[in-house]
Amino acid sequence: MEEKEIFEKYESEVRSYCRVFNEVLDYAKGSIIKDTNGKEYIDFFCGAGAVNYGHNNDYIKEKVINYLNNDRIMHALDMYTKAKEDFIEYFETQILEPRELNYKIQFPGPTGTNAVEAALKLARKVKQRSNIWCLMGCFHGMTLGSLALTSDKESREGAGIELSNVTHIPAPYMFKNLDTIEYMQTLLDDDHSGIEKPAALILETVQAEGGIWVFENEWLQRVREFCTKNDILLIVDDIQVGCARTGTFFSFERANIIPDMVVLSKSIGGYGMPFALTLFKPELDKWLPGEHNGTFRGNQLAIVAAKAGLEFMKENNIEKEVQRKQEIVKKFLETEVKPISKDFEIRGIGLIWGIETHNGVLAKKISTECFKAGLIVERAGRDNSVVKLMPALTIDDATLLKGLNILKDTIKGTI
Template sequence: MLIKEKDVFETYESEVRSYCRKFPAEWEKAKGVYIYDTNGKEYLDFFCGAGALNYGHNNPYIKEKVISYLQNDGITHAMDMFTKAKCEFITYMEENILKVRGLDYKIMFPGPTGTNSVEAALKLARKVKGRSNVFALMGCFHGMSLGTLALTTEKMARGGAGVSLENVTHIPAPYMFDNLDTIEFMQKLLDDDHSGVEKPAALVLETVQAEGGIYPLDTDWLKRARDFCSKNDILLICDEIQVGCARTGSFFSFERAGIKPDIFCMSKSIGGMGFPFALTFIKPEYDVWKPGEHNGTFRGFQPAMVAAKAGLEFMLKNQLEKEVEKKGKIINDFLKKELNIISKRIDYRGVGLIWGIDFNNFPDGTALKCSKECFDNGLIIELAGRKDCVLKLMPPLTINSDELFKGLNIIINSIKKILKEL
């Protein structure tokens, strides 16, 4: 990056910027699983736009559909009016994704971002049940606007709110304590008239905690959580924003547990090629909105609907769910072998194409050093978890085996170098 260009960002852009500090390059082009800086240096992308680019950068199938739509003067902005693009997206989503899975949901367009989707889900759950409290799990991340930030547990993010974050009771995640049954704990909170906890309108969860450190929640626990909600007249809300769109293997991450949430939220990769797009899926009996009771200017961004439909078509035509399962096994086998050789103190876990390498048993900052070493060697990889102690592997679902092994080897070699220097 030229000094002059760097000065532009440092002089005029807010101090809130973060990813540019971790990956200090000026980016110019991207294609498939690669991203290129202005000097032409090539980087493998295991960051994937924080989960917004499941189908890779500038996916040619999706891009062609969007370009054709724009070249034919397709409408770009339409609030929530009827459009051909919206009709085609809804029809394809219902017929090819939902109904084939036995899922009956109304589709709400709440705005362009994931936090819009979760805010809508929270508002609707409270309206349906007439209660203000909500249960969420420790280690969760659901957004940065005030309602979703009240759910989110990361200390620094919450500290930026400037106001009290209320109406949420945080429950220990099932992986946190070996001897605590969190389902029984939630039931006790409801049954004990001295618990001091108000009955919630909803339980909100990610079936795989991503920012919390890559924790796939046990399928039996998820089934029990579904039963707990049904038994106690509580809505189950699943946040599919980062772990949906086939990231875990099945298109919806809750499918692996065989459960059906009452409401679920999608954004990120549902936008097809990184376009801002969010959806809230609602069981028909809970769709009690009055017209205009929840709205937003950019809930009708038509190019995202075109890209979203194309993304679904691409996913099905290329059998990405099966590909993700196959590549997930490759990662598991590779990490099991290589990390065991390096150190038995390194933990790893994941599912599909979202994995975490955990350095909790090492000095603080070890994962960050590994991430920087990876970057120096042409791989972009983000951190997650408490104290950012987890390397977060999240490549595009379109990655081939050679590219996958290339990235995995960069990670392993970087870990070896950093641990040797400790």
């Protein structure tokens, strides 16, 4: 059978990324991926934020291989293990305590949507309210609870049933003259609003799949105040923009706010391993033993990689590095890419950036042509019109600039 034919013949039509990035990938190191023909690609996608520390990071790899070589326990449900003990200790003392955060840690199933489902279920249980508020433009996952939040039409249509118990609030960038906080307060205060008070409000501080919309610190602070004042839990979804992607480990640190719950996945698995955490203030820990369950909670090898990833991040000052590299990307996009078209807008923070083209067909063409030219860039946003850049946080400056130049030249050749 011809290369690729096997996928087309046997793999479900549901496959997606491979339709634009349509070569068979094999090797990956740092920011470079190679296909089976040996062609190299600079990776500005990073598994949608799952490999922030680069592919096959040597530091993390060594810890993972040692764990395997020593026949340490691989599967233990949620029993106590040495690997989990070491992870919790490190996470508490090196990540949470220095940031004065006090959270209980839940190990849900290993994907982002699992972490969101756990947070929703707990919020509803604690507050005894079924409604959840989220923002238009959000993405929180594809299982039914989180899909009820996820705003894009196509994903929602896949549900096949009514998606309920959720209210979508306009995102702050959508209407110039709408103060979204006042709007939410009115929904609560007006006995004719027709909207149920929620158990929680969930948001991403930077809407990633929604098209790289960075919410201002002041707005995030007002959201925090609004939630506190009205007895609504604030859940921050840091699945894509956590783990130092925006220049601080948690994306909400820049606004100096403390959410009631935080969900993490993707790069918390360190090495691209499936792993997720649901964090919440101790007083919210109203779970009964086993009330939220799952066979693959806290996968041991992922736990080992997760701790190693955190060590790597801390020891290599990744947060500071991201803040430095942010300036390189920002300057390049604003001075070299934005002038290419009057329709372009540049948005981003840290190492997540978007070029709003206002044209889904063009964005797809750019992504497709970039791939041919040796660069992997995804799309996001309404009509998928935003070309989305998410290089590894560890990318060296030369590779970063090389990728940016491929992008610029490709856009110029495509437009």
